[in-house]
Amino acid sequence: MKHLFVISVMALNLLITPTAVSEDTKNSDAHSHPDARASESDVGGDNAHHHQSHDAHPMEHSGDAADPKSQPTLTRTDEIDRALAAGGAPIVADVLGVVCDFCAIAMNKIFGDQPEVAAVYVDLDTKALSLVLSPSSSLSDTVIADLAVQAGYRIAAIRRDEAALGVAL
Amino acid sequence: MSRLVGAVVLLLLSLNSNISIARPVSYTGGVTLIEESDRQSTSMLVHFTPAHQWSIGLRGEHNRDQDYALYTLHPTWLAKRWFGANHQGNLYLHGGVGVATGVNRNPLGEDIAAYGGVIADWETRSLFASYRSRYLDAGHFGAQFVHAARAGFAPYIGKTGDLHTWIMLEIDHRPSERISMTATPLIRFFKGPVLLELGYTLSINQPLINFTYRL
Numbered sequence: 001m002k003h004l005f006v007i008s009v010m011a012l013n014l015l016i017t018p019t020a021v022s023e024d025t026k027n028s029d030a031h032s033h034p035d036a037r038a039s040e041s042d043v044g045g046d047n048a049h050h051h052q053s054h055d056a057h058p059m060e061h062s063g064d065a066a067d068p069k070s071q072p073t074l075t076r077t078d079e080i081d082r083a084l085a086a087g088g089a090p091i092v093a094d095v096l097g098v099v100c101d102f103c104a105i106a107m108n109k110i111f112g113d114q115p116e117v118a119a120v121y122v123d124l125d126t127k128a129l130s131l132v133l134s135p136s137s138s139l140s141d142t143v144i145a146d147l148a149v150q151a152g153y154r155i156a157a158i159r160r161d162e163a164a165l166g167v168a169l
Numbered sequence: 170m171s172r173l174v175g176a177v178v179l180l181l182l183s184l185n186s187n188i189s190i191a192r193p194v195s196y197t198g199g200v201t202l203i204e205e206s207d208r209q210s211t212s213m214l215v216h217f218t219p220a221h222q223w224s225i226g227l228r229g230e231h232n233r234d235q236d237y238a239l240y241t242l243h244p245t246w247l248a249k250r251w252f253g254a255n256h257q258g259n260l261y262l263h264g265g266v267g268v269a270t271g272v273n274r275n276p277l278g279e280d281i282a283a284y285g286g287v288i289a290d291w292e293t294r295s296l297f298a299s300y301r302s303r304y305l306d307a308g309h310f311g312a313q314f315v316h317a318a319r320a321g322f323a324p325y326i327g328k329t330g331d332l333h334t335w336i337m338l339e340i341d342h343r344p345s346e347r348i349s350m351t352a353t354p355l356i357r358f359f360k361g362p363v364l365l366e367l368g369y370t371l372s373i374n375q376p377l378i379n380f381t382y383r384l
Contacts, residue, residue, distance in 0.1 A: 096254060099292050099294050100359065101362075102195075110198075150196065152195075
């Protein structure tokens with residue numbers, strides 16, 4: 001049985017390595033192919049550094065060709081309405097991999113702990129993270145992407161202000 | 170709320186657990202409590218996630234069939250996460266090292282114990298599949314290989330914060346056991362930070378009760 005376990009681990013290593021290479025290649029391509037935003041991957045360990053630097057440019061593969069009318073807008077909750085009424089700036093981020101309430105909890109905790117964030121809500125239906133900043137606060141795309149990584153997820157696109165509210169420019 | 174959670178956990182532990190499966194790595198700074206109870210053992214794991222790729226926990230497991238308990242330091246590494254607009258997949262490596270000690274007047278005393286294995290899952294909002302394995306060497310208490318696969322679906326899709334319900338079937342294979350393969354239909358309830366699974370292992374008439382609470 002020990003041999004079976006050792007063989008399993010070795011086989012697993014062989015399986016992981018080529019997959020990681022192919023996924024990284026896909027991510028590199030994402031910069032030039034907006035459609036790639038719909039499917040990304042993360043690799044733990046050393047490769048995480050690659051993704052953190054990749055996240056430093058979250059809008060580079062945000063899908064400029066996407067129809068703005070089909071993009072999720074700010075989800076309105078009481079907390080979000082209050083923060084908007086107080087003069088906070090709205091932000092909507094499309095998040096990859098959001099499938100359950102644990103995903104929502106992770107982002108609520110990470111973003112909710114930021115002093116710049118007055119209200120946060122994760123909508124499982126639209127897979128969108130809705131944020132309203134505290135008045136006169138700011139949160140860069142890079143920081144938002146990094147916070148999403150801390151929560152265990154990826155940001156595909158970020159919209160602000162009128163675009164976040166779905167107001168035609 | 171915390172008293173209620175504590176009472177539920179104690180109740181579940183008093184019934185009868187095994188290899189962690191539901192979200193073994195949390196968000197950075199997150200703490201998760203996982204109780205699992207299966208046909209052979211009951212376990213409790215409390216883990217902390219220092220970074221999004223890994224967690225470290227303390228785990229206790231009571232093997233009811235062989236009257237010994239494991240107390241281990243339990244790390245889990247998120248080896249890979251696949252992201253999609255509508256899906257998420259994960260591959261974890263988990264392990265543990267600690268002591269095995271006899272309980273219920275088991276004369277075997279104590280020995281060093283270690284285990285390791287993989288957990289993989291893939292899910293959308295309506296479909297779920299997973300696989301997990303573990304090889305345990307509990308010294309003179311013996312060794313065991315366990316692996317299990319699970320598939321399930323959600324009969325409806327709930328919104329954020331709703332009660333989510335899943336219907337699942339788990340096939341469990343333990344080559345060293347007299348009845349090596351069992352099937353366990355189960356239902357998963359998921360609301361906010363709480364996940365509860367109730368199932369019944371048909372061929373050996375044992376309940377499956379799993380509970381997860383994410384702080």
